[in-house]
Structures are given as C-alpha cells and as structure tokens.
Amino acid sequence: MKKLLLVVLLVIMIPFLFVNIYVKTDEIKFKYVTNNMIRVKNDKTGIIKELPFEEYIKGVVAGEMPSTFELEALKAQAVASRSYAMYQMTATKNKEYDVVNTTANQVYLTDEELKNNWKEDYPKKINKIKRAIAETNGEYLTYDGQIVNAMFFSTSVGATENSEEVFVSALPYLRSVDSKWDEQSPAYTDTYTFTLEEFYKKLNLPFSQTLKIEVIEKTSTGRTKTLKINNEEMQGRDFATKLSLRSNYFDIVQNQNNITITTKGFGHGVGMSQYGANGMAKEGYKYDQILKHYYKNTEIKKN
Numbered sequence: 001m002k003k004l005l006l007v008v009l010l011v012i013m014i015p016f017l018f019v020n021i022y023v024k025t026d027e028i029k030f031k032y033v034t035n036n037m038i039r040v041k042n043d044k045t046g047i048i049k050e051l052p053f054e055e056y057i058k059g060v061v062a063g064e065m066p067s068t069f070e071l072e073a074l075k076a077q078a079v080a081s082r083s084y085a086m087y088q089m090t091a092t093k094n095k096e097y098d099v100v101n102t103t104a105n106q107v108y109l110t111d112e113e114l115k116n117n118w119k120e121d122y123p124k125k126i127n128k129i130k131r132a133i134a135e136t137n138g139e140y141l142t143y144d145g146q147i148v149n150a151m152f153f154s155t156s157v158g159a160t161e162n163s164e165e166v167f168v169s170a171l172p173y174l175r176s177v178d179s180k181w182d183e184q185s186p187a188y189t190d191t192y193t194f195t196l197e198e199f200y201k202k203l204n205l206p207f208s209q210t211l212k213i214e215v216i217e218k219t220s221t222g223r224t225k226t227l228k229i230n231n232e233e234m235q236g237r238d239f240a241t242k243l244s245l246r247s248n249y250f251d252i253v254q255n256q257n258n259i260t261i262t263t264k265g266f267g268h269g270v271g272m273s274q275y276g277a278n279g280m281a282k283e284g285y286k287y288d289q290i291l292k293h294y295y296k297n298t299e300i301k302k303n
Contacts, residue, residue: 036303038085040108041097048097057082058126058133062114063107064152065274067125070281073274074132076290079300080272081106083141083150090147136287138303141295143173148298153267154274155185157221157249160294161269165219166237174270175296176220181279187266188275190246199259202242205232211254223249223269237268271295 036053051059060081065074084106085099092098099105115122141148149171151163156179163174182188200207208230216226216233224236225248236248240263247265254260272294280290288300 038089038099039092039097041100043100043102043104053082053085054133054137056085056108058129059108059110059114060085060106061132062126062129063109067118067128069274069278071128071132072281072285072287072290073278074129075136075287076272076277076281077152077274078132078136079139079141079287079291080150080152080295082136082139083148084152086140087147087149139300140303141173141291141298142301143295143298148173148295150295151268151271152274152294153269153271154246155187155266156182156269156273156276157223157247157265158182159221160271160273160276161219161221161223163270165223165225166268166270173295173298177293177296179273179276179294181276181283182265182273184279185266185275187246188264190263190266192243192245192261192263194243194259194261196254196257196259199243203229203234203239204242205229211259213252219269221249221269223247223265 037050038053038056039048039050040056041048057078061074061077064081065077067074069077088105089098099108101108109117111126114126118125141150151174158180159178160176162170162176164170165176194202196209196211197207199211210230212228212230214228215224216228217224219225224239226233226235227239228234229239239245240248240250243261245261245263247263247267247269249264249269251262252259253262272291277290277294280293281287285293291300292298
C-alpha cells in the first residue's frame with residue numbers, strides 16, 4: 001500500500017517539478033567567494049557604498065551595454081569593465097572612494113534601478129548579464145604584466161582613436177583600429193539644430209550675426225581636436241560637451257539664423273567600441289578576440 005501511495009505521489013509531483021524547472025524564469029543567485037570590495041560613490045547623493053566587486057561589475061555591464069547585445073559582446077564588456085575598475089582601484093587606495101556611478105568612470109545601476117527599468121523582464125535580462133560575468137569570472141586585461149586602463153565607448157566613426165589624440169597619455173594598447181561594424185549603431189550619425197542665439201549662449205560666446213568657424217586640428221580619424229569660433233579658440237571635446245553633441249566628429253552649416261550640426265559616432269572614441277563589439281559578436285567572434293582587437297597586444301589574466 002505504501003509503495004502504491006509513493007508511486008501515485010511521484011506521478012503527481014514529476015510534472016509539477018518539470019514545469020517549475022523548465023518554464024519558470026528565476027533569477028540566478030551568485031555566491032561570491034571573494035572578499036574583494038569596491039567603494040562606489042553615488043554622484044547625486046554623495047553616499048559611498050562598499051560593494052562586492054563582481055556585484056559591482058554586474059551593475060556596470062547592465063548599465064553600460066544593452067542586454068539585447070550578443071552574449072560574447074556582454075562578456076567582452078564584463079572583462080573590460082572589470083579591468084577598468086581594477087585599474088582605477090590601484091590609484092585610489094588613499095582616497096575615500098574608488099569610482100563614481102556615472103560616465104565619469106562607469107555607469108553603475110543598482111538592482112532596484114534595474115528592476116524599475118526592466119519590470120517583468122528583469123529575471124531574463126539579469127540572468128543574461130550574470131551569465132556573461134560568470135563565464136568570464138575573475139578575468140581582466142594586462143599589458144606587459146600591468147592591468148590596463150580599458151576605456152570603452154558607444155560608437156566609433158569607423159575607427160577608434162589613439163589615446164593621446166583624445167586624452168594626454170599615449171598608451172601602447174589604446175591604438176587606433178578599424179571598427180567597420182559601427183554603422184549598425186543608431187547613434188552612428190545624428191543631427192542637431194540651434195538658433196544662432198542658442199548656439200552662442202551654450203558656448204558662452206558673445207552674439208554676432210557673422211559666424212566664422214575655423215578647424216585648427218583634427219585627429220587621425222577626423223574628429224575635431226581644436227577649432228576657432230569667431231577667433232575664440234576651444235577644444236573640440238569642450239565644444240561637443242557644451243552643445244550636448246554625441247561626438248566631436250562634426251560638420252557645421254549655417255542657414256541664416258539657424259545652425260545645423262551633423263555628428264558621427266558616440267563617445268570619446270578610445271578603446272573598445274560597444275557597437276563594434278556587438279557587430280563582431282554577430283559575425284562569430286568570441287569575447288577574447290573582440291578584446292584583443294580593441295586593446296592591442298593585451299593578455300587576459302584570471303584572479
């Protein structure tokens with residue numbers, strides 16, 4: 001009789017277990033075995049929190065790259081973000097915090113923010129992010145034995161920039177490389193229109209009906225490094241920032257009292273292009289191949 005009851009219970013329970021295992025989407029739970037922590041400053045509140053390092057990387061990958069991207073691109077982002085954070089931590093030992101949660105370093109989103117953003121899609125999307133992190137667990141990039149400053153950005157202009165053409169230092173692993181895949185990006189080109197008055201106001205320049213623009217220097221890929229507006233010299237990146245442009249690769253046209261600016265690319269252009277990485281992944285490249293394309297002569301190490 002007992003055996004009969006056991007058989008009946010198994011017959012009832014097996015379909016129930018099958019449905020729960022294979023249909024319901026539950027969030028993957030990570031067990032962090034490292035004591036490594038990172039100090040993250042909230043740029044709005046000023047509050048500094050210590051987070052488990054890989055928990056932080058999860059929030060960065062989710063904040064920096066669309067979850068719809070290919071898994072191999074997300075894995076490349078995980079390694080790049082891990083490397084960038086480790087590089088920052090080597091220089092912040094005597095400071096109150098290691099990184100801020102914005103593009104000043106890397107965008108970091110909390111679970112609460114992700115749940116608000118993703119709603120019912122949260123379990124599915126966060127599981128994909130966690131898979132990318134788990135499959136690259138502890139991996140980071142080095143050059144000549146040193147952790148690299150693994151910069152990244154959204155969309156190139158068809159090639160990335162040499163680091164010294166945008167920032168100060170010429171880093172051997174941040175060299176200009178082709179990135180033909182970026183034309184897939186919705187941010188590859190953009191157009192902005194300003195009135196002449198708005199244009200001068202945003203640039204903190206005196207109004208003049210006559211507009212004279214002179215490009216003094218460009219980068220090897222065609223971004224504007226230095227220009228003059230009515231004989232006032234400024235950096236191309238400052239010009240783009242003040243006008244909230246996506247890039248300092250731009251063309252400017254005046255039509256009477258209107259200024260039209262067309263940009264190409266999105267971001268500073270140094271390091272890994274995120275849309276380029278996704279384009280490579282779609283063509284079958286693995287994350288390590290993507291990383292070695294954008295970060296020249298680097299090696300992947302593992303904690």
